[in-house]
Amino acid sequence: MVRVRFAPSPTGFLHIGGLRTALYNYLFARHNGGKFLIRIEDTDRTRMVSGAIEKIFEILKWCGLDYDEKPVIQSERLEIYKKYVNELLEKGLAYRCFCTSERLEEMRKLQIAKKQPPKYDGLCLKLSKDDYEKLSKEKLFT
Incomplete structure (x- = not known):
C-alpha cells in the first residue's frame, strides 16, 4: 500500500x-x-x-x-529515536561525531574551493576506543 x-x-x-x-x-x-x-x-x-x-x-x-x-x-x-540510536551505536552501525559545526563548515568550504563534493572526512570514525569513550563523557556529539 x-x-x-x-x-x-x-x-x-x-x-x-x-x-x-x-x-x-x-x-x-x-x-x-x-x-x-x-x-x-x-x-x-x-x-x-x-x-x-x-x-x-x-x-x-x-x-x-x-x-x-x-x-x-x-x-x-x-525517546523512540534515542532507543534506536543507542541500538545502532551498540551494534557498531553508527558512531558519535564530536566535530564542531565550525570544523565541518571549514571542511565544506575547502572541498567546494577544490571543486570536490562536500562530504564528511570520517575523523570521529577513526578515533581510538579510549579517545571515543573519553570524548563521549566530555563533549556534545551528533
Missing part, C-alpha cells in the same frame, strides 16, 4: 510551495488507494514560530486535504 507524508516544519507559516507538496502527496495517495499522513517536524525549537502548527492544520483543512491517521509530532517521539 502507498503511504505518503507531508512533513512541514513550523519554523514559519505554510507557503504556497509547501501547500503544493501537500496537494501532490494527497492526490498521489488518493489516486493509488493509499494513505496521506502528516508529520510535524518540530525539533528545531529555536526557530519554531508560535501558532505555526495550528495554522498548518487550519490551511490543510481549508484546502480539503484530509489526512488518514493521527499526525505524528516529532518532538513527542524523541
Whole structure:
C-alpha cells in the first residue's frame, strides 16, 4: 500500500510551495488507494514560530486535504529515536561525531574551493576506543 507524508516544519507559516507538496502527496495517495499522513517536524525549537502548527492544520483543512491517521509530532517521539540510536551505536552501525559545526563548515568550504563534493572526512570514525569513550563523557556529539 502507498503511504505518503507531508512533513512541514513550523519554523514559519505554510507557503504556497509547501501547500503544493501537500496537494501532490494527497492526490498521489488518493489516486493509488493509499494513505496521506502528516508529520510535524518540530525539533528545531529555536526557530519554531508560535501558532505555526495550528495554522498548518487550519490551511490543510481549508484546502480539503484530509489526512488518514493521527499526525505524528516529532518532538513527542524523541525517546523512540534515542532507543534506536543507542541500538545502532551498540551494534557498531553508527558512531558519535564530536566535530564542531565550525570544523565541518571549514571542511565544506575547502572541498567546494577544490571543486570536490562536500562530504564528511570520517575523523570521529577513526578515533581510538579510549579517545571515543573519553570524548563521549566530555563533549556534545551528533
